[in-house]
Amino acid sequence: MKDPRFEQLADVLVRHSTRLQPGENILIDATDIPAPLTIAIVRAVQKAGGNPMVNTGQSAVTRALFHGATEDMMKLNGDVRLYQMQKAQAYIAVRGADNSAELSDVPGDKMKLYTKHWMHPVHMEHRVKKTKWVVLRYPSPSMAQEAKMSTEAFEDFYFDVCTFDYGRMEEAVKPLVERMQRTDMVRIVGPGTELSFSIKDIGVVPCFGERNIPDGECFTAPVKDSVNGILQYNTPTIEHGVTHENVRLVLKDGKIVEATGSETAKLNEVLDTDEGARYIGEWSLGYNPYIMNPMKDILFDEKIAGSFHFTPGQAYEEADNGNRSEVHWDMVCIQRPEYGGGEIFFDGELIRKDGLFVPEALQGLNPDRLKGV
Helix, strand or coil: CCCHHHHHHHHHHHHHHCCCCCCCEEEEEEECCCHHHHHHHHHHHHHCCCEEEEEEECHHHHHHHHHCCCHHHHHHHHHHHHHHHHCCCEEEEEECCCCCCCCCCCCHHHHHHHHHHHHHHHHHHHHHHHCEEEEEECCCHHHHHHCCCCHHHHHHHHHHHHCCCHHHHHHHCHHHHHHHHCCCEEEEEECCEEEEEECCCCCCEEECCCCECCCCEEEECCCCCCCEEEEECCCCEEECCEEECCCEEEEECCEEEEEECCCHHHHHHHHCCCHHHHCEEEEEEECECCCCCCCCCHHHHCCECCEEEEEEECCCHHHCCCCCCCCECCCEEECCHHHCCCEEEECCEEEEECCEECCHHHHHHCHHHHHCC
């Protein structure tokens, strides 16, 4: 039986997110999702005149693959996926997960092989830089549980937020882009946080459904050696299947010189992947009006209204501070009052207080205004 919500979501992905044109090739990665949604995406691609390629997978199978991986095996798989990606002008990934910790017991050395030979060359170096792409999750009981919602209620929330009018968001973010483009120094204060850095002459990228669904962020990057201070995150974050809480970073001249949290050893293991992993590759403000609380899924959490994320590792080409790494780890801090509040200043001007934009020109990004209430 067809679910009309599948058809609507597929239309958003093909028509808005990837803006697929007749004759273009598109690679679809579908992991742990029901076949009817994959079929709906394939049919939407065909309706647009595109040429679909499809990979379907299961995260439990991926775990088995990684557990027994050798360097040759990981390189072989990475080479095959890179070949596919090089044939595509567009990319859609829909990722479900019956168990968000499925990869948590894969040894660290195996995950490093994956990052080096698969994730980095295929996704960070080719997909991100050379294709039109969008990545999204699929609602599962595991995600509903993390969001503290029933499965049915979470599915309703998911389809509402994923089919939001992203055209409205595209207009509302324009004043923020202009303001960030003329900003030099940023200062962030909050519980356990006193941080400053420059974003002068770094690109600014608004996000409104063309890269992620759901969406709602505007990102740049700090000048690489300009970051100084302490940052206390207040949102759980998952990396390689391991949940990290209460992450605290101390930065000096751009470098993370101290990192602690609920899994301090594993945290530092990731940050020691390479030299660039201890520098920051992205800073972004989140403002999706329907995403209010963390659910340990970064595609949702980094868009939380009143949040920002500060990302150790690789910088994006569109907002490039020169940092290079096999790591790109988005970690989120929420500044709404119920999470402790906080303030963000641009060149000494108060821009956001307790999660709400203060200047009139930016208030269109506050939740009630963005929802049209």
